[in-house]
Amino acid sequence: MEHLRNIPHMDDILKHPEVAGLMTRVRRDMVVAVAREVVAQLRAQLLAKPQTIPKATLLEEAARHTRSRITALTAGTLQEVINGTGVVLHTNLGRAPLSTAALQEIQGLAAGYTNLELDLDSGERGSRYRHLEELLAALTGAEAALVVNNNAAAVLLGLNTIAKGREVIVSRGQLVEIGGAFRIPEVMKASGAILVEVGTTNKTYPSDIAEAIGPQTALLFSAHTSNYRIVGFTREVSLKELVTVGRQAGLPVMHDLGSGVLVDLSPWGLKGEPTVQQSIEAGVDIVTFSGDKLLGGPQAGIIVGKKAYIDAMKKNQLLRALRVDKLTIAALEGTLKTYLLAQPQETIPVLQMLTTTSEVLEQRSRSLCEQLQAAIGGHPLVASIASTALEDRVGGGAYPIHSLPGFGVQIAFKGRLETIARILRQSRPALLTRIQDNCLLISVRTLANGDVQQIVRLIGDALDSLAGEINNSIPDGPEER
């Protein structure tokens, strides 16, 4: 074990200037714990691959690793990303950016105490679920409302409350899977309800539903096929038909709407996404949808519908595990209050991005292009920069087949495309772009105010960091990954 003898002592690592300086800011025991882990790894490496490395080298290495791990820990991992993808509701990017109204509500309430569960009139204990109920009822036309952690939780709670140990009828064409492992059959199982599939993938008739109803049936369920469409030779049971079958059999109908849009976006060319109000008008008993998809608010699952069912959900023990905190309630209240105003699409970021006109997008794209031309147009790695029409997407499983004509800047490099994209992802703030036709593509639809200046700087910096490696001729060799 000769080669293990040079492993540095803890004291020497802590005294090393790279590490000692940290101790003025960071707790000593944290630094010690990290240094211990670094030493253990060093030991494991030397055991796996025996070699004699000088003591001073190992000490340098241990000190450097300790410092970089502590720096990474204090920096945290959740960070700002500039969304140049043109996908408005990008689940990997945290879905909806919040509106100023939502942020102000959080800002005003989160730092102090609130009446979260206090009835200020009586001085008695109140319910946190009371806060959003009137607002949601007013906006959707429903009798009652309840907000939980996310839409998956909303579906789970609804099924568990109404159909635990009993049967739920669903059309085979609606057994959806949403990204991030939300599958109707799995949620059904987790809720304790028994799934009864009827019809076929492409065709289900009201009679299929009616014939499947038996003494064990508790609920008729409809899921919005938010991330796909079945086209061609198709027949699906409409909400109205489902409600009619349900009424005849004395059974409630639940609709998992997914995205939950409150305003009709068809004037902006976004047709075919049903609104929450339409579901309620059709007579659906329980409607569930997400807070952070087209609604443009925080992550939440919103349940609206008949009071009797919502009251039963409020009494379900499961609710305690799915409940929302004051931050969510504040952000959602701020978001929903905007929907009382005349033009919510002017202040809810998600709606703003979806309703920006082509003229404005093109103008922004031209401006970004000009600024990039001026900053990096002459760089030896840059082949061309152009403003171009492109296709954006709504994302978040809404409008799956809807193309959203957009604009953006296309940059062709002389090689190193993947490397440049990676450097941009790793920069601060991170910049996420698209790669298409061997070019870097930045859509302007999903950019926020101030992003343009940052993008120009980040791409300039990325090219500079590659500058050391630039020769007169850059080989078009295989890209590193």
Ligand SMILES: *Cc1c(COP(=O)(O)O)cnc(C)c1O
């Ligand atoms: C997105 C979606 C869900 C899941 O909602 P989360 O808020 O992500 O939990 C469930 N059902 C449908 C139809 C959806 O589109």
